[in-house]
Amino acid sequence: MKWITGLxxxxxxxxxxxxxxxxxxxxxEYFQVRLNPEPGKKYTYTIENSSEMVQEVNxxxxxxxxxxxxxxVYNFLRDTSQKLRLNMSYEKFRLxxxxxDQEKELDAATASLSFIPSDKMFAAFDKATVSAVVxxxxxxxEVYGTDVIRSKMTAYAGNNEEALxxxxxxxxxxxxxxxxxxxVENCLKAFTTRKLKTGDTVVVTLPMGGEFNISAAVVYKVxxxxxxxxxxxxxxxxxxxxxxxxxxxxxxxxxxxxKQSGSLKISTGTGMVEKSETNTNMSGTMQVLGxxxxxxxxxxxxxxxxx
Numbered sequence: 001m002k003w004i005t006g007l008x009x010x011x012x013x014x015x016x017x018x019x020x021x022x023x024x025x026x027x028x029e030y031f032q033v034r035l036n037p038e039p040g041k042k043y044t045y046t047i048e049n050s051s052e053m054v055q056e057v058n059x060x061x062x063x064x065x066x067x068x069x070x071x072x073v074y075n076f077l078r079d080t081s082q083k084l085r086l087n088m089s090y091e092k093f094r095l096x097x098x099x100x101d102q103e104k105e106l107d108a109a110t111a112s113l114s115f116i117p118s119d120k121m122f123a124a125f126d127k128a129t130v131s132a133v134v135x136x137x138x139x140x141x142e143v144y145g146t147d148v149i150r151s152k153m154t155a156y157a158g159n160n161e162e163a164l165x166x167x168x169x170x171x172x173x174x175x176x177x178x179x180x181x182x183x184v185e186n187c188l189k190a191f192t193t194r195k196l197k198t199g200d201t202v203v204v205t206l207p208m209g210g211e212f213n214i215s216a217a218v219v220y221k222v223x224x225x226x227x228x229x230x231x232x233x234x235x236x237x238x239x240x241x242x243x244x245x246x247x248x249x250x251x252x253x254x255x256x257x258x259k260q261s262g263s264l265k266i267s268t269g270t271g272m273v274e275k276s277e278t279n280t281n282m283s284g285t286m287q288v289l290g291x292x293x294x295x296x297x298x299x300x301x302x303x304x305x306x307x
Contacts, residue, residue, distance in 0.1 A: 027225050030197045031268040033190035034136050035084060037076040038270075044091075044307040045072050049300070055286075056294040067096040071306075079133065083141065086132045086184070093125040117160035121167065124152035130180055138188030140181045150175045187303075190271065196222050196230070214240060216260065228269055234262040234278055245286075256284025258297075276303045 037043070047070040055062045071092035077085045093108035104119075111123035130145040150167075153175065157163035167175075192202045201221045207214070218236040225231075239257045262278030283296045 027228065028268070029225075030195040031225060031230055032195045032271075033192065033266065034271040035134065035138060035188060035190075036136075036270045037084070037272060039077050040075065042307070043074045043305060045074070046070070046302075046304055046306050047072065048302045051297070051299045053295060053297045062100065063098070064100070065098045069094045084134045084136075086134055086188075087129065088131065089127060089129045090125055091127070093122075093128075095122070112156070117157050117163035118166055120156040121153040121163055123156055124149050128152075132181070132184050134184065134188055137190045137193060138185055140184050140188075143177045143180050143184070146175060146177050146180055187273065191218075191220055198222050198225055214238065214245060218260070220264070223263075225268060228267060229274060230266045230268050232264040232266065234260065234264055236260040238280070238282055253287040254284055256282050258282030258284075262301075273303060274305055277301070 048067070049070075050065070050067045052063070052065040055064075069092060070090060073089045073091060075087045077087070079085050090108070095104075095106045097104045097106075106119060106122050108122055108124075108126040108128075111120055111126070114120045114123075128145070128149050130143065130149070132140050132144070133142040134140050153167055153171075154164075157167055186207070191204050191206075194200075194202065196202070199222060201219055204218050204220065205215050206218045216236040216238045218234060221233045221235075223231045223233050237257075237259055241255050242253055243255075244251055245254045258281050260278060260280040262276070264276045265274040266272065267274055278301050280299045281297070284294075286293045286295060
């Protein structure tokens with residue numbers, strides 16, 4: 001079932017921020033993104049990812065969409081080497097999918113009650129915990145707990161051939177250590193090590209996310225530094241011509257163009273995200289089974305601290 005690939009391609013782990021009470025804060029002219037959370041403090045975040053793709057096949061438009069809602073609790077501790085130990089637990093993991101004429105809603109909290117093994121595997125993310133060791137700029141050295149998630153998914157799959165085939169095939173890359181390492185770094189890794197002031201811009205080549213494994217030059221601009229929060233705008237132009245992409249583990253050739261825009265709020269004291277919102281719009285064509293298929297795609301990602 002390809003819907004679960006869409007689920008995990010949207011799976012995103014993000015991080016928190018500090019200094020919510022910023023009254024009377026004396027803002028420095030420059031700040032540098034460095035991780036410095038309060039040890040032992042719990043940070044709660046809501047994450048909402050949505051993706052919508054419309055393809056034109058034989059003159060008809062085919063629409064697929066996904067929406068993933070996550071609530072995550074983060075706890076940071078310092079180890080003996082002064083690196084950060086990040087413990088993450090998932091309090092909510094809910095997915096809504098629309099593919100062709102079918103709609104499905106899966107909630108990790110109730111998935112264990114399903115009679116369909118491929119759906120039941122989703123329960124492995126209910127109250128799941130993953131931990132990672134990161135340095136002061138968000139580089140991940142180690143990841144722990146992914147084997148537990150995979151073991152639970154295997155147990156829920158039982159002897160069902162379809163579920164086991166998915167787990168050992170299309171899902172394999174999404175429940176491994178590398179996937180979670182990249183997810184943590186996508187959130188925690190500093191986009192620059194430079195000292196920044198209002199008006200500064202930084203250009204970084206980053207993955208665009210969503211269905212396509214493509215990258216773009218993203219422009220970050222510091223809009224303001226006020227009461228301990230740096231507000232940063234995000235903009236990128238996406239363009240590629242007749243290049244190979246991997247969509248749902250299938251290699252296709254595509255031509256596309258589009259734009260990404262958004263905003264990011266970072267605590268100057270902790271170097272962590274307070275709120276992030278990005279939107280991407282793309283359109284183009286894909287070569288599928290020797291045919292040119294036009295498509296349009298929109299993605300949205302919102303992360304916000306809620307405690």
